[in-house]
Amino acid sequence: MKFDITAIGIEHIYMTLIGYTIVFLALVALYLIFDNLPKVLLIINGLLEKKTEEPKQHAVSSKHNLSGAVNAAIATALHLYFDELHDEEITKLTINKVSRNYSPWSSKIYSVMQSHLQPQTNKVIKK
Amino acid sequence: MEGLYKFYELSGFANATPGHIVMILVGIFFIFLAIRYEYEPLLLVPIGFGVIIGNIPFTEGAGLNIGIYEEGSVLNYIYQGVLKGVYPPLIFLGIGAMTDFSTLISSPRLMLLGAAAQVGIFLTFLGAIALGFNASEAGAIGIIGGADGPTAIFISSRLANGLNDTRNLIGPIAIAAYSYMALVPVIQPPIMRLLTGYKERRIKMKPPRTVSKTEKMIFPILGMLLTGFLAPSALPLLGMLFFGNLLKESLVTNRLADTARNSMINIVTILLGVTVGASTQASVFLTPQSILIFVLGALSFVIATAGGVLFAKFMNLFLKEGNKINPLIGAAGVSAVPDSARVVQHEGLKYDPTNHLLMHAMAPNVSGVIGSAVAAGILLSFLN
Structure with a gap:
């Protein structure tokens, strides 16, 4: 394959120029829209706030004007409060009876331990 | 003996060409790049392994329907997602x-x-x-x-x-x-x-x-x-x-x-x-x-x-x-x-x-x- 510059027709050059211009235009249009969007949103918010009643307006503005120190105080208070919380636990203390089920694997040891722990009972059996 | 020969003819060993070997090595190289240097591993591992799958030599047109370009093969069905x-x-x-x-x-x-x-x-x-x-x-x-x-x-x-x-x-x-x-x-x-x-x-x-x-x-x-x-x-x-x-x-x-x-x-x-x-x-x-x-x-x-x-x-x-x-x-x-x-x-x-x-x-x-x-x-x- 040879590099033949004459193969590039005028229609190809037009296509390139138009194509690249459209890509640029699309992104320039997006740039213009989003560069101005915050201003538009600010105007819309301003108009909406004017329409709302006085007490409500006060509440909204105070919400927006929270200083960093107040935020930090609230965050610390919440943190301390949640840190203090503890899972609820059952406070009743009981002694549960531990039952040992019979098992052919441990029966001997079990019986030996029984005899060691209860010598008097064993004596009664001997009689 | 004839059956054994037929099996050999259908195997990858009989159909391998230098091109297949080169492409299999390319696939392995992609996997190596992905694992050793972590170059786009999420892409290069599947692609590299796909290159190996696609270059296992086989007898084309034998009705086996295994190649990605053979209509009716499973790979061909999955490949439609790319083609379309x-x-x-x-x-x-x-x-x-x-x-x-x-x-x-x-x-x-x-x-x-x-x-x-x-x-x-x-x-x-x-x-x-x-x-x-x-x-x-x-x-x-x-x-x-x-x-x-x-x-x-x-x-x-x-x-x-x-x-x-x-x-x-x-x-x-x-x-x-x-x-x-x-x-x-x-x-x-x-x-x-x-x-x-x-x-x-x-x-x-x-x-x-x-x-x-x-x-x-x-x-x-x-x-x-x-x-x-x-x-x-x-x-x-x-x-x-x-x-x-x-x-x-x-x-x-x-x-x-x-x-x-x-x-x-x-x-x-x-x-x-x-x-x-x-x-x-x-x-x-x-x-x-x-x-x-x-x-x-x-x-x-x-x-x-x-x-x-x-x-x-x-x-x-x-x-x-x-x-x-x-x-x-x-x-x-x-x-x-x-x-x-x-x-x-x-x-x-x-x-x-x-x-x-x-x-x-x-x-x-x-x-x-x-x-x-x-x-x-x-x-x-x-x-x-």
């Missing part, structure tokens, strides 16, 4: 659902860098025509400069699919696009250093402003309307990209956004990677055209990177001191998200360890995605 351009829009849906456009919305002027970097697509288009490719094939090759794998596959499946006097170049174009995306950390830094001075690389940019929830929600809707009206051919890509982003930003469809950006994109990436890899059968892939496509793709990528960097320098001519752009971020306009932005961050830190450019670079990076999709739509409307 189904997978790329689904990938775009996932990308939209995982992309945060805040940096772009906070500094909209950086969108222009994403537009400037698309120069690579159009200049390579002309170069491919001069090298003897027809206009449709040239359009598909040029899109490699967008550094966007799904877009490259989408366009090549429409413009260079073996129909209407075109050759089937989907495999080479896809492999070239994904290879260059993986090689962003290798290709871009030398160009960035060549085109910028020491002082320019140390420019500190203002931190981006906070973007409101309303702005974030308006962006996909307005972006869709604007780009859709300008380039309707790019609707499958841009529509899904902005739809995915709305799912994320609306905050009321978290389940859908979560599926789009995790499970779905992972499934589609697996299918896309393996089938694109498997489509590189030696008989189809190892041609002089493929080598030319790789050369043109590299050229396209270099021009795109240079276009972004130079345009940032051009913008600086009109910007006041303290408001200037670090020209390194222009390189991120090539849309290989987020790799090129990471490369910019890395390069920026080399010259000033306190200069973090990642957030700034993400803006041209995501605008590059939009720009390359718009460019793809324009090429489709001209050439399809």
